[in-house]
Each structure stands twice: as structure tokens, then as C-alpha cells.
Amino acid sequence: MSDSVGDPTVVDLIDDLEAIQTNLESEATREQVDEAIATARRIGTPPVFGRVIRGFDRADLTEATVGSLLLGIPMFVEGGTNEAGSYIATRPLAMIVTIALVVGLTVGIIYVADIQDVRVHEPFFGLVPRRLVGVLGASLLTATAMMTVWGRVDWAEPWFAVSQILVAMVPMSIGGALGDILPGS
Known part of the structure; x- marks a missing residue:
């Protein structure tokens, strides 16, 4: 779904999940996608320190x-x-x-x-x-x-x-x- 150039990022994943979420009709499925988005946001980008x-x-x-x-x-x-x-x-x-x-x-x-x-x-x-x-x-x-x-x-x-x-x-x-x-x- 994402059209970004280069390696995909967590931000690309979140954008894709939000795009999918807008087309879902089932409330239960929408909640599952919400949880996936929340998890992706917690993962975020890799830290500067510790690499x-x-x-x-x-x-x-x-x-x-x-x-x-x-x-x-x-x-x-x-x-x-x-x-x-x-x-x-x-x-x-x-x-x-x-x-x-x-x-x-x-x-x-x-x-x-x-x-x-x-x-x-x-x-x-x-x-x-x-x-x-x-x-x-x-x-x-x-x-x-x-x-x-x-x-x-x-x-x-x-x-x-x-x-x-x-x-x-x-x-x-x-x-x-x-x-x-x-x-x-």
C-alpha cells in the first residue's frame, strides 16, 4: 500500500493500517486494527542509542x-x-x-x-x-x-x-x- 521509496518504516506500517481501517465494516475487526496501530506506535523508530x-x-x-x-x-x-x-x-x-x-x-x-x-x-x-x-x-x-x-x-x-x-x-x-x-x- 505504501508508496515510500526505500525500506519501509513503522510510520509506513501505521499509514497502511489506517488506510485499511477506514474500509472495514466490522467493529471487531476495526478494534483489532486499532490495537495493531497502537502496538506499531509503541514500537516507533529504533533508538539512536543502543544500536x-x-x-x-x-x-x-x-x-x-x-x-x-x-x-x-x-x-x-x-x-x-x-x-x-x-x-x-x-x-x-x-x-x-x-x-x-x-x-x-x-x-x-x-x-x-x-x-x-x-x-x-x-x-x-x-x-x-x-x-x-x-x-x-x-x-x-x-x-x-x-x-x-x-x-x-x-x-x-x-x-x-x-x-x-x-x-x-x-x-x-x-x-x-x-x-x-x-x-x-
Whole structure:
């Protein structure tokens, strides 16, 4: 009955049941359809939380990029990002700690915090999760592109530019991880 494109939903089922109900003559049958509609409404749509998440596709990459942008845009316009980047550029231990923070926060949000049931699916080299690479890659590429386009980094000094991008990636990796897993795809 339903003419919707794609996979049917509970809403499609309810619409179909309501259409059937209008043509029923028996009161008992109409009550049965009412009960079926009530059950379908209780089922509703699947929850955002509690889904099992597998794989990493274009939709996930898009969600990670949008999440990165949401937390990254303030970093692009804030001068403190460049100051912190210049600071860690001259301190190798601070650079290593920042890299560990970016990776650790991303792993923690996606796999440890138990916000969603995220499964590792077909890891690169049998070890590196595709989702982790995708979220970190989206954050890195977005930070590099935006900071370059907006003139926030000077590529005449590449080490300082990379350090400043790394500082912007701290919140961007958080946004990317949350943007990817919260919609539950």
C-alpha cells in the first residue's frame, strides 16, 4: 500500500493500517486494527542509542566531518590555537602528548565510553580500525583545509603549521567521533 521509496518504516506500517481501517465494516475487526496501530506506535523508530554500529562508509565520513567542523570552527578563528601550536612545536614531549591525546580521546569516545556498541569491522592490516582512521582522517583533512583556506597557518614554516593543525584537531577529533557515532549509523 505504501508508496515510500526505500525500506519501509513503522510510520509506513501505521499509514497502511489506517488506510485499511477506514474500509472495514466490522467493529471487531476495526478494534483489532486499532490495537495493531497502537502496538506499531509503541514500537516507533529504533533508538539512536543502543544500536550496533559496524563498518565505516560515506555517511559515517560525512557525519565525522560535520562533527569536526562544529567543534573546529571556533578553533580556526581563535588566536590561541596558533599560540598553543607554536608552543608545542618547540617542545617534542608536548607534541607527543598532544598526538596521544587526539588518538586517545577518539578511541575513548568511539570504543571505550560505551556510548554506542561500536564493532571493529574489517580493520586495516587486521589491526587498525577503519572507523578510527576515518574519524581522525576527517578531522585532519578538515583542519588542514580550513586553516589553510582561512590563512590561519603559514606553510612557509611547515613544522609550526602542522603543530597548529594538531592543536585544532584535539576538539575536532572529539566532534568527529561524536558526530559519527551519535546518529548511530
